[in-house]
Amino acid sequence: MALNIECVRKDFPNLSARGRDDKPLIYFDNAATTFKPCQVISQTHNHYCHRTANIHRGVHYLSEVATAEYESARDKVRRFINAKSLSEIIFTKGATESLNLLAQSYGRHFLKPGDEILLSMMEHHANIVPWQMIRDITGCVIKVIPINDKGEIILEEYRRLLSDRTKIVSVVHVSNSLGSVNPVAGMIRDAHAFGAVFVLDSAQGISHEPIDVQSLDVDFCVFSGHKLFGPTGVGVLYGKEDLLELMPPYQGGGDMILSVTFDKTIYNRLPHKFEAGTPNVAGVIGFGTAIDYVNSLGWSDITEYKKELVRYGTGLLQKVEGIRLIGTAANKAPIFSFVLDGIHAHDVGTLIDREGVAIRTGHHCTQPVMKFFGLAATSRASLTFYNTKEELDIFVAALRKVIGVFQ
């Protein structure tokens, strides 16, 4: 059964917000963050109105309720990515923190001088900088997997870079700036053939591609709640249990300990070992509801509809005079990055905003890939399942108006 978009749109109150100068809003910045369905909003609201309590420590009723809801969200995440055990789901404040946790705990503990980390050319800064920080401490080496002009990873080059020195491969599932969906299943197998662990950066992918961590056999996977229609300030680190067991804690504090004396601290078991301090309780519970929401729509309908948006949007944009689409991978999400002849992306962003269309302009926190394409900035329209073909029509008409200003 196809998605009933009109119905879906009613679940997202922010879609009826007004843009600049009271124009009807077209929100095409979903790669930056997604709107939240009212189910998520009321769940979070409900927590703060009626269920506020700290978790894991209280014996009183509200604390028990909050703990149960928080842990039930963990199970929703586990099922969403088909992880084997609850111990493998660690809540963080976002994909960025998950990657920093990995670099500081796994990287710092296991990497030696001369060991290699492979990153792809299309990584966002969150999957580059934490590894550079650890490179500077451990003396390991970062190598870059090249991409082609369409924005696809060159698999032969990737295989050539793999060696016994490769300890970590960390690659984005779906590129936030190009929309490319990377063929990670095969890449994971290739990495494992050399004994490297594979980190899947699903910051963007989590709302575009279903993930089964067991069938992928991926070692680590990171993502954020707010890009999957959940609240900001919640993220996940998935890790295989045996690897997480070997890793030292990332941050110290309450909740991650079993006992503390001034002589010695015994750390808590997984996943709590990595969750120091009071977490974002309401956010995690809201994120659980966001997962329920996505499940209620169903991946197959979402995927089918998004393919249609990619097809329709690409067709429309290709007809715009003086446009160059950046990122034309065969397999891509509805993320359209582009440049217009002689018009800077920031001018496009400001002028199209006046028509009520919200897009992103700049380097999208992926400066290396911008440099690869010889650009300082692009304009990016990123869509999700609540966007429509009609909105694409209005967006492209607005784009033509922008071009008109410069003629």
Added chain:
Amino acid sequence: MTVHNDELYQQVILEHNKRPKNFLKLDSWTHSAEGYNPLCGDHLNVYLRVSPQGVIEEVSFEGDGCAISKASGSMMTVALKGKTVDQARALFNEFHRLLTKELDPEKDQNILGKLNVFSGIWKYPSRVKCAVLAWRTMKGALDQEKTVATE
């Protein structure tokens, strides 16, 4: 597209964007600096030739940027040529006050002249950095800073 009174993309700005004045590297200069806008990756160089008496004989800029930063750079070179270094600093301060809305050209007397067109930026606070880049770089050059980033 309707033209509002608070329009940022006015004809004068579009014109300077299309045909920027003094958009080149000077053959000889006494002061120069490179400016970055980390937000969008824009960068430009500003060159000044200042006489021993402290008069700006030549001023130019080059680089990549949006229409706002390019027009701002172009109009800056026009405004500064022939001015003393002290006058240039005064103009910088006043332009900065305009961008940050501390100065309202409708009410406050000022020395900005054509530069008042940049009050259109008030509606777009995220673009202030674009308008200030060339100016901030020029001031950096006078202050002997090699690189300048709009914070």
